[in-house]
Amino acid sequence: MIKQVEIDVLNIGIKQNTADAVCMKIPDGSTLAMVTTKNKFAAAPVVISKDNLQNNIIKYIFVNSGNANACTGIIGHNNAQQYARKLAAKLSCKSEEILIFSTGIIGKQLPMNNILSSLHNCNLVFKSTWEEASQAIMTTDKYNKYIHKKMTIQGQQITVNAIxxxxxxxxxxxxxxxxxxxxxxxxxxxxxxxxxxxxxxxxFNRISVDGDMSTNDSFVIIATADTETIDYDVDLTSFALLKKNITKICQDLSKMIIADGEGATKIIEIDVNNAQSENQAKKIAFAIANSNLVKTAMFGCDPNWGRILAKMGSVNVDLDITKITLLINNHMIFSRGEIDRRCNHDVLEQSMQNKEIFLNINLNSGRSRFKALCSDLSHEYVDTNSKYTT
Known part of the structure; x- marks a missing residue:
């Protein structure tokens, strides 16, 4: 019998006439790992799930969309526990054996009457697909994000599903x-x-749309133990290859998030290299990624190198401007402390029409590197978020 995650997509009364919840059945013998938000005001489901994973063998994962159940006080916490108990009774397990997750509007209580009634009446048959699950967890997303991939390591065929x-x-x-x-x-x-x-x-820790940290972020890996031919604790070469492949899948998912960023028209890659340390490169990369002036310039197809340099100069790290070079879309625009006179501005400005923009910043002060992805900042982002309320 194939050991794989089984899925059921359902409506529990948060959204109207569309799926707003996913239930995943975890195969016996699976191992799970989870990373969650570092936001100090983490949502009730995050707090509950962290405790459940630490102290129990997880049998199910349940996700709802349309309501974050964040900043909802003791009522929100009790609501999460109540629907987990209802679900556990339905699934013949303990509520502590379920990881629960929520995403959506912050500050609103869950519509508990709808949820409890829907859970009581639903018939969980676990015949849905990963792609259907990716659609059910969407909030302001314009499209679902799903990757199915097969790979081979030491003759072992590995299958990955990711949403x-x-x-x-x-x-x-x-x-x-x-x-x-x-x-x-x-x-x-x-x-x-x-x-x-x-x-x-x-x-996932190398992307930014708007510089704001959610209360509900969570990432779970489920290893189902369907195939056991490689001991990844011993075979470090195979483990390194596994890390490389899974990282690439999640980088592709991350890029989908940036491409689908609210109002995004461009994907911007910021590559800070030859830094004194990775931390120095990271600080600079995210300072640029979260600069509204840089992001609006990118939206306007303006190769505004002055805004990039100004933001770099505001970061609390040691920098020598005479050593720095800046390339935008592979065009050298800044070197030796001033504009590079060799740059063909007409060609550079034409390249700014591209969907993907590449900023390469060489600090020429070390050997460390950090890459980050971000989106631009458009009229649509402002319009969307001025209407999306708590």
Whole structure:
């Protein structure tokens, strides 16, 4: 029998006439790892799920969209526990054996009458697909985000299913999003925890739409132990290859989030290299990524190198402007402390019409590097978020 996550998509009365919840059945013998928001005001489901994962064997995951159940006080916390108990009774398990997640509007109580009635009446048959699940967890997303991939490591065929949602309130840690990834191999608790840390540090923690950290961010990896031929604790070469492949999948999901950023018209890659340390490069990259002046310039197709340099100069790190070079879309625009006179501005300005913009910043002061992705800032972003209320 194939050991894989089974899925049921349903409506629990938060949204009208569309799926707003996902229930995942976890195969026996699976290992799970989870990373959640670092926001000090984490939502009730995040708090409950962290405790459940630490102290129990998880049998189910349940996700609702349309209501974040965040900043809802003791009532919100009790509501989350109440519907978890209702779901547990339906599934013949303990409520502590369920991870629960919510996404949507902050500050509103869950419509408990609708939810409890829907859970009581629903018939969970677990015949839905990962793609249907990716649609059910959407909020302001314009499109669903789903990746199915097969790979081979040491002759072992590995299958990955991964979904995520996110479009606004995107910035580490972790970037506002929910993400779930199933992989059909056996991983020890130690190995899966190492894997999720590496993956998150090199994907979801390197993106920004608006510099705001969500209360509900969560990413879960589920290793179903369907195939057990490789011991990833011992075979470090295979583990390194596994990390590389799973990281690439999550980088692709991250790029989908940026492309779907609220009002986004461009994806901007910021590559800070030859820095004194990765931390120095990271500070500079995210300072630029979260600069409204830089982002609006990108939206206007303006290669405004002055805004980029000004933002860099505001970061509390040691920099020598005479060593810095800046390339925009591979065109050298700044070097030796001033504008580079060799730059063909007509060609550069034409390249700003591209959907993807590349900023390459060489500090020429070390050997460290950090890349970040962000979106531009458009009229539509302002319009969307001026209407999206708590």
């Amino acid at each position: 995520c949602k996110g479009a606004g309130m995107i910035e580490p840690n972790m970037a506002t999003m929910l993400a779930y990834l199933e992989i059909n191999i056996k991983l020890s608790k130690s190995a899966i925890n190492k894997l999720i840390k590496h993956v998150v540090d090199n994907s």
